[in-house]
Amino acid sequence: MNMPKLHKKLERSAIGFVVAIIVVASIGGFVEIAPLFTINETVEDVPDMRVYTPLELAGRNIYIREGCYACHSQMIRTLRDEVERYGPYSLAVESSYDHPMLWGSKRTGPDLARLGDKYTDAWHVAHLINPRDVVPQSVMPRYGWLMKNSLRIDDLSNHLAAQRAVGVPYTDAMIANAEADAYGQAHPNSSRAEGVAERYGENTNIRVFDGDEERLTEMDALVAYLQILGKLTDAAHVEAAERLEENHGN
Known part of the structure; x- marks a missing residue:
């Protein structure tokens, strides 16, 4: 029986059509759900992964x-032109603390x-205030x-x-000091800055992100976040270096 005749027959049988829909939907659902059973094998385990600071999360x-x-x-993605332009392809572990995920292909x-540390804070501030000042052809608002x-x-x-409730390993001290740490990260000369380094590591960016020491602004928070993208772990760069060494060895 050819497909047009089969489709016509299904349309005339309500029960058959419903069964066909269930079968097709079940196949699609299985294809999407099955990989979740092996998610622990998919996400890499790296020792240097750190959580977002309160300011970066904001x-x-x-x-x-x-x-x-x-x-x-x-x-x-693993495509050669993307790796050459942006750097090592993304690993699952790099987004393990992202809720919601921001993966996608719309560009x-x-x-x-891998934007972190690619440009200065001043560049980001100028770019966000008016993108055309630094990238004349930009269409960004x-x-x-x-x-x-x-x-x-x-x-x-x-x-x-809330992030800890979905698996992000924030400690009680991190949660209790979130407000102080957000202020301290953007005010390096304040007494609160020491707590940020203590809780999130000595390599945490602690500085005046928006250039205005007097206030804590949404610009501080967004620039702090942009400057940490791709820097929560070195896993991707380590893996890329190992692959390069292996290829040279062969």
Whole structure:
């Protein structure tokens, strides 16, 4: 029986059509769900992975709020041209603390998976205030209000607690000091800065991100987040170096 006749027969049989829909949907569901049973084997285990600081997490929330993910992916694929342009392809472990995930392939603008430390804080601030000032051909909208908006930090403990509820290993001390750590990370001369380095590591970026020492702004948070992209772990670079060494050995 050819396909048109089979389809016509199914359309005339309500029960048969429902059964066919269930079968097709079940196949699709299995293909999507089955890989989750091996997720522990898929996500790499690395010793140097760290969590986002409260300020970086606040910046990530702003990044999502402003819809930045709609034009910028955070997933470098294994294609040669992508690796040559952006760096080592993305590993699952690099997004293991991301809720929600920001992987994708939609790129009106470049991929940001390895943006951290690529540009200075001043460059990011100028770019966000008016993208055309640093990239004349840019079609990105302006986000100048981030420099004017004070960052809300009194609820950051709740944000960290919510992240811990879905598996991010924030400690009680991190949650209790979230507000102080958000302030301290953007005010290196304050007494709160020491606590940030103690809880999140000596390599944590602690500086005035938006250039204004007097205030803590949404610009501080977003730039802090952008500057950590691709820097939570060195796993991808280590793996790329091992592959390169192996290829040279062969």
